[in-house]
Amino acid sequence: MAFFQDLKARGLVFQTTGDEQFEAWLSDKPRILYCGFDPTADSLHIGSLVPLLMLRRFQLAGHTPIALVGGATGLIGDPSFKAHERALNTPDVVSKWVSRLRTQMSQFLSFEGDASAVMANNLDWTANVDVLTFLRDVGKHFSVNNMIAKESVKQRIEREGAGISFTEFTYMILQSFDFAELNKRYGCELQIGGSDQWGNITGGVDLTRRMNSAQVQGLTMPLVTKADGTKFGKTESGTIWLDAKKTSPYAFYQFWLSTADADVYTFLKYFTFLSVSDIDALEQEDAEREGRPQAQMVLAQEVTRLVHTDVGLEAAERITQAMFNGEEGALSESDLAQLSLDGLPSSTVARAELPATLTQLLTDAGMVTSGKQVKDALGRSAVVINGKPVSVDDNANPQKCFAIDSAMHGQYFITRLGKKKVHLFTVV
RNA sequence: GGAGGGGUUCCCGAGUGGCCAAAGGGAUCAGACUGUAAAUCUGACGCGCGAGCUUCGGUGGUUCGAAUCCACCUCCCUCCA
Structure with missing residues (x-):
């Protein structure tokens, strides 16, 4: 199946620029794309997994991924769809988190071959831009009228009891500047992100056209939601992190194992590299079987292996085997x-x-x-x-x-x- | 700088002198039923085995008694300048 058709079949395409032409544009030749991850903690969590795996999907399809860590944007804070203004983190802390994220992100990409991945940090091109230059060269391209009309900041502007600082309001400009800059430096012409990033992405598309006279594209992925409406990725013990020190491979495996039936096939498409036809076949098989479906186990195995390698998966399975098969008395x-x-x-x-x-x-x-x-x-x-x-x-x-x-x-x-x-x- | 409105237990949100450890909903945890699923029902849900102890932005005050009243401080929001 063609790459883009596969993404669509997986339900991973939420919105793209250029409507019908996007697919043709993408399949025309290998493209260079980027996705940004802001350092908001000392580890990524499973919420970042979809975009992270998306970069890899593109790479496997022959495109060149740029994993951008937001050393600069992380200092500002993205207001998109956030109910409240957030406290700023110190530069010191953010820079520590940046280095952690770099390591984590690189494990999902390949740095060899024709489509070798690139790691970037937006602090590299924003740290030394002075305010006046920024305002004159970048800010001038943005219409505040357009900015306040964005859905992503609407509730902050309209909601009683909320508000938005100029700092957070400027976030969009900063991220747009990244796209323009990556376009100039690496010839990057596609930005991907979660559906909450649409406003920021289109901002970047517009800015790149104005500053570089280049037409670039954007693609968003759907937000991961659960059928029962509760928040994905949280349990009593908190967030499910990718860092094994924060969430053990065993806990990670267990998290996926307890996925609801109503979500599991969707998640298999989002979070694994199994083909859509294999997943459909599995769903078919589960539907015909009495009792417990196999899908959760497949999901847990696949995702745990992706994040924690075979070693982590084996450890997780050893514990699960021993603890949930009623044979604990037989343990040596x-x-x-x-x-x-x-x-x-x-x-x-x-x-x-x-x-x-x-x-x-x-x-x-x-x-x-x-x-x-x-x-x-x-x-x-x-x-x-x-x-x-x-x-x-x-x-x-x-x-x-x-x-x-x-x-x-x-x-x-x-x-x-x-x-x-x-x-x-x-x-x- | 001026005027007004707010800050309640994880979240939303009631509560305007005692009946308030604080309604209701959500989330979460446990039990039953199951398949380590969902739905449903039940229980828990500030801390403590318990007697009891500590909470309603902060600090003082009024009162027999305050989340509720007063003063000051602090943070947020709206409008005006």
Whole structure:
């Protein structure tokens, strides 16, 4: 299937410039494109995965991707569809985040061959532009009338109780300048981004035409949404990050594994490189089968492998296998040690230092955020230690719950809270 | 600089002297049902095993008693200059 047709079949094309002609333009010859990522944290999260994988899709199709990290724009803050003005981060912090993101982004692209990827940082061409030059050469091309008409800032302008600073309002100009600059430096002629970036992208298209007399294009991808309307990418424990130190491969794998049926085939198209026909076939197969679909597992495997490589995937699968196949009693001592290394949440406590209550212990271990939740779970027999449910009466008696004779291999206690939370305690 | 309107527990949003740890909705967590899914129902949802303790932008004050009244401060919004 032709590249652009494939993107459309995956549902990855939300809007493009040039309407009908876009496809012909794209298939005409290899193009140079870019996508920007602002440093708003010390890691990217799965929200950035769609555009990141999109760059890779383009590269695999023979186009040259430029991954831009927003060392400059990150200092300003993108107001697009944000309800509130945000606090500025210090240059120091932003520059640290920039270097983290660079490393993360580069793992998804290839830096070899004809379509070798390029890494760029917009601070390189904005840091030394003085205000007057910027206002005269760049700002003059923007009509405030047009800018305030953009949907992306509309709620900030119209909404009661909100507002927008000049700083954030200028963001669009800064990003537009990036496109013009990348066009000049690298011959970049396409910018891609999430659908919330449409306003910024068209701003760049206009500016490039005015400053460089060049016609460039834009393409946006849909925002990832869930069928039940809740926010994608967040759980109780927070954001799902790409950094293994912030979200372990196991937690990452589990996140994808619990995708709702209503979303899973869409996500397979968004987040994996499996062909659309394979995904459709899988959907067909799942529909004919009784019980649990295979799709979630395929999704979890594919995405975990993409982000955390085979090593991370294997670790995640080892834990999942051991914890959710009802065979935890059969685990050997070395298996248990491996689970901990693989990223199963675990901690070591000295027997003499066990706290007075289970609520305290499980809260300290990070299984829950408050003792109340443990109490609630205890009342429903939802706390299980080495296969044995613990009751409210045992709360004040951890010594009994973690008695040596109920330990696995003399010191291990697999503690579950609910169906999904597992923690390995080593009591010595 | 002037006039007015706001800042409530993760989010939205009620509450204008005691009945308020604070309505309602959302999110989240746990249970039942299932398939580590969805939907539905149930429970929890500031912290604490508990007695109890700490909250309603901040600091003081009035009062037996304040999220609610007063003063000052701070941040945000709207309009005027």
